[in-house]
Amino acid sequence: MSKVRTRFAPSPTGRMHVGNLRTALYAYLIAKHEGGDFILRIEDTDQVREVEGAVDIINRTLQATGLIHDEGPDKDKGAGPYVQSERQAQGLYLEYAKKLIERGEAYYCFCDEERLEECRQVIELENGEKKEINVYDKHCLSLSKEEVEAKLAAGTPYVIRQNNPREGTTTFHDDIYGDITVGNDELDDMILIKSDGFPTYNFANVVDDHLMGITHVVRGNEYLSSSPKYNRLYEAFGWEVPVYVHCPLITDEEHHKLSKRSGHSSYEDLIDQGFITEAVVNFVALLGWSPSDNREIFSLEELIEAFDYHHMSKSPAVFDFGKLKWMNGEYIKAMDFDAFYERALPYLKEAVSKDLDLKKIGEMVKTRIEVFPDIPALIDFFEELPEYDTAMYAHKKMKTNSETSLAVLKEVLPLLSKQEDYSNAALYEMLCSFVAEKGYKNGYVLWPIRTAVSGRQMTPAGATEIMEILGKEESIKRIQKGIELLENA
Numbered sequence: 001m002s003k004v005r006t007r008f009a010p011s012p013t014g015r016m017h018v019g020n021l022r023t024a025l026y027a028y029l030i031a032k033h034e035g036g037d038f039i040l041r042i043e044d045t046d047q048v049r050e051v052e053g054a055v056d057i058i059n060r061t062l063q064a065t066g067l068i069h070d071e072g073p074d075k076d077k078g079a080g081p082y083v084q085s086e087r088q089a090q091g092l093y094l095e096y097a098k099k100l101i102e103r104g105e106a107y108y109c110f111c112d113e114e115r116l117e118e119c120r121q122v123i124e125l126e127n128g129e130k131k132e133i134n135v136y137d138k139h140c141l142s143l144s145k146e147e148v149e150a151k152l153a154a155g156t157p158y159v160i161r162q163n164n165p166r167e168g169t170t171t172f173h174d175d176i177y178g179d180i181t182v183g184n185d186e187l188d189d190m191i192l193i194k195s196d197g198f199p200t201y202n203f204a205n206v207v208d209d210h211l212m213g214i215t216h217v218v219r220g221n222e223y224l225s226s227s228p229k230y231n232r233l234y235e236a237f238g239w240e241v242p243v244y245v246h247c248p249l250i251t252d253e254e255h256h257k258l259s260k261r262s263g264h265s266s267y268e269d270l271i272d273q274g275f276i277t278e279a280v281v282n283f284v285a286l287l288g289w290s291p292s293d294n295r296e297i298f299s300l301e302e303l304i305e306a307f308d309y310h311h312m313s314k315s316p317a318v319f320d321f322g323k324l325k326w327m328n329g330e331y332i333k334a335m336d337f338d339a340f341y342e343r344a345l346p347y348l349k350e351a352v353s354k355d356l357d358l359k360k361i362g363e364m365v366k367t368r369i370e371v372f373p374d375i376p377a378l379i380d381f382f383e384e385l386p387e388y389d390t391a392m393y394a395h396k397k398m399k400t401n402s403e404t405s406l407a408v409l410k411e412v413l414p415l416l417s418k419q420e421d422y423s424n425a426a427l428y429e430m431l432c433s434f435v436a437e438k439g440y441k442n443g444y445v446l447w448p449i450r451t452a453v454s455g456r457q458m459t460p461a462g463a464t465e466i467m468e469i470l471g472k473e474e475s476i477k478r479i480q481k482g483i484e485l486l487e488n489a
Helices: 018-033 054-065 084-089 092-102 113-117 145-153 201-211 221-237 267-272 277-285 300-306 321-334 337-351 358-365 372-382 402-418 424-438 442-454 463-470 472-487
Strands: 005-008 037-040 106-109 120-124 130-134 159-162 169-174 178-183 191-193 216-220 243-247
Touching: 005 018, 005 216, 018 037, 018 054, 018 216, 018 243, 018 267, 018 277, 018 300, 054 267, 054 277, 084 092, 084 201, 092 106, 092 159, 092 191, 092 201, 092 221, 106 145, 159 221, 169 221, 169 243, 178 221, 191 201, 201 221, 216 221, 221 243, 267 277, 277 300, 277 321, 337 358, 337 372, 358 372, 358 463, 372 463, 402 424, 402 442, 402 472, 424 442, 424 463, 442 463, 442 472, 463 472
Parallel strands: 005 037, 216 243
Antiparallel strands: 106 159, 120 130, 159 191, 169 178
């Protein structure tokens, strides 16, 4: 078998959708798993939809995710240019379209809008709904060579159409979905070259993939229906058909197609929401593929080794946001602390402006968050004691209630006032001695203290750890406040 060559060929139309990222990732993994090449090609033939700065977004995303291309606009290895508008400017697509005309596999079409309206027809779908389609009737195929030349000489606007048969069937093979056969009466004579001289997406794809030696084409399964037209083009040129790998649809949790309007539909959306790149890549890899051992956590290097596209699913992949958050939390736990602290610092500062040890607070939350924006809500009590209900002092497991908590706080207040060393270790040792002396359980004492110093039912650390951060003065003040609230309850 020849060297595996895959490509990622995005259109520069905005942020990189999760589906695009998955296509890039799978194409990259297929190539790298086999020791092949991964090519980046920019498909900018749709000039109307092109967004300024979108190419930069594509490059940034690929760089950030580690999907480094072997060839592309900035790495010409002899198959360039790697930007379709530059290839179009060379007259490449028109040249190949004319070759098809010479072979009778394509033809000039001079029909205007009014004439094309006559080709519209309404069909009934399986679900009973009606759909309007435009099936061209091959009107211009009957023009003589002289008539065509006269219209071209006169400057009559034209497109070039593929000449597809109306009878028989076309079969193509997909490595995920198997053999798929369609009736040729379903194949429209699709446009290859538009009236502005630019190629259509479908035609440019085929020409470029062949000239760049692409062996495996990875794309979404929405292109399954157009694959026979692709195959017909390959056959018309006498070119070898690449291996097709169609990826399943990605849906949201309600099983609707993941929309660009979704708050987490693009890579940059997810990064903006505090997700880690490595976790996003790991999660996206599992949207339609699963390893034989059902493992879930992979580095990019491990994905390269494990990825076998034959294990891809035909069924839609659900974008489970909860699972992504869980996975992100696992990556945060495994992060080097300095790297974590650098990412966490803006969120720590958002919640705490006082001169407190933010590093220690960071250590508290590292294992307790799933995304970085979780941080402020976990730690804002350090900045200011929130208003809270004294019912929080009651804890069945700790065997505490408002009365026992009041008694405990009154007992420990003098001890905490005398205590000079407010390190976590010293405070814990002192309180453990008190617990042993009184014959209490740890939780019986520490729960009321934690409640008083935090005003929260859930905290990222225990009572003595919180007090170490707050310091003696603030800790005492908060315990006195707790006593006051319980006395007035």
